[in-house]
Amino acid sequence: MIDAMSRQGAGNVAVELMRADGAALPAFEAGAHVDVHLPGGLIRQYSIASPPADRSRYVLCVRREPASRGGSASVHERLRVGQALTISTPRNLFALMPGGHHVLVAGGIGITPLLAMAHQLLAGGASFELHYYVRSRQEIAFLRQLQGELGDRVHLHSAEEGRDARQVLPGALDGAGNDHQLYLCGPAAFMDHITAAAQARGWDASRIHSEAFAPVVPVPSADAAAQDAAFEVQLASSGQVYCVPADRTIAQVLGEAGVPLSLSCEMGICGACLTDVVEGMPDHRDSVQSETEKAGNRQITVCCSRSRSPRLTLAL
Ligand code: FES
Numbered sequence: 613m614i615d616a617m618s619r620q621g622a623g624n625v626a627v628e629l630m631r632a633d634g635a636a637l638p639a640f641e642a643g644a645h646v647d648v649h650l651p652g653g654l655i656r657q658y659s660i661a662s663p664p665a666d667r668s669r670y671v672l673c674v675r676r677e678p679a680s681r682g683g684s685a686s687v688h689e690r691l692r693v694g695q696a697l698t699i700s701t702p703r704n705l706f707a708l709m710p711g712g713h714h715v716l717v718a719g720g721i722g723i724t725p726l727l728a729m730a731h732q733l734l735a736g737g738a739s740f741e742l743h744y745y746v747r748s749r750q751e752i753a754f755l756r757q758l759q760g761e762l763g764d765r766v767h768l769h770s771a772e773e774g775r776d777a778r779q780v781l782p783g784a785l786d787g788a789g790n791d792h793q794l795y796l797c798g799p800a801a802f803m804d805h806i807t808a809a810a811q812a813r814g815w816d817a818s819r820i821h822s823e824a825f826a827p828v829v830p831v832p833s834a835d836a837a838a839q840d841a842a843f844e845v846q847l848a849s850s851g852q853v854y855c856v857p858a859d860r861t862i863a864q865v866l867g868e869a870g871v872p873l874s875l876s877c878e879m880g881i882c883g884a885c886l887t888d889v890v891e892g893m894p895d896h897r898d899s900v901q902s903e904t905e906k907a908g909n910r911q912i913t914v915c916c917s918r919s920r921s922p923r924l925t926l927a928l
Contacts, residue, residue: 614695615629615630617692621751622750622751625676627691628669628670629697636667640670641704641707643705644703646701647699647884652682657877657882659672659728660672663728664732703882706797706822706823713739713740713741715740715743715782715794718744718745719777719796719799720798721798722798722799730765734761734765741765742767744767746770767782781809785813788813792815792819794806795821796823807822840859840918842855842857843918844922846926847928854866875915880897880899880913880917885914886913887913887914889927890926894917894920894924896913898913900913
């Protein structure tokens with residue numbers, strides 16, 4: 613149930629969730645998110661911002677998006693303290709990796725998973741720094757925590773003060789050691805910019821970890837229809853073969869055939885539908901897997917990805 617709600621900087625609302633019976637919530641690692649079933653039947657993924665050591669509550673924080681598909685408007689307008697909410701157990705696609713130093717870089721509401729990471733790193737005595745880019749200081753969420761216990765590890769950059777990511781990059785990107793890890797969360801263009809800057813400074817892709825808050829918008833191209841050709845999907849368990857036409861997803865075709873699938877966002881951003889690939893070459897369209905994972909072709913998001921080979925065999 614919702615135990616408290618608070619404004620966290622202009623446009624953001626924090627939602628504190630507790631179990632109705634007061635018992636401890638399931639353990640989670642920093643970077644994890646939960647699926648939240650919102651009034652109106654929507655399901656949205658929100659990162660947990662609170663310290664993983666505190667299992668009495670999960671704190672989420674949601675920015676009101678003017679171009680909302682309904683999720684952020686529902687959180688801001690329809691949630692109330694005391695209300696019961698159904699959420700999934702935490703799922704982590706953005707876990708901390710062992711490293712000598714951790715550089716956390718947030719853009720806007722991308723602060724939520726990185727705040728939990730900062731708490732976890734602090735509790736474990738690990739070396740880290742947190743950079744938080746906002747348009748204006750009024751938008752800063754969790755300011756008290758950032759200025760308090762996290763203290764001098766936090767660097768706030770306000771675009772209004774001439775410190776957006778194009779003007780000021782975290783100094784730690786320069787001369788980083790081979791055991792340094794970089795974590796990014798925020799708008800896609802922001803993460804692309806920081807990733808490119810880090811790679812230009814010698815950061816290996818395997819040490820750059822990111823989580824998108826919105827689906828990757830495919831670039832429209834003249835041959836888009838040609839890219840979305842039909843292909844076949846085979847189930848490894850039964851050998852059954854299904855045709856996936858150009859205008860349908862694997863999940864739609866298998867769902868209609870009664871194959872049980874776990875689905876949530878259906879946009880390639882939550883990871884609920886990740887399925888093992890037995891044979892074939894996926895055409896990855898998700899923003900859940902890293903580039904390295906996509907290149908390994910071990911898993912596919914069946915809600916949005918397609919196939920480069922005529923047939924894909926899935927572990928279903
Ligand atoms: S259902 Fe969310 S990634 Fe496929």
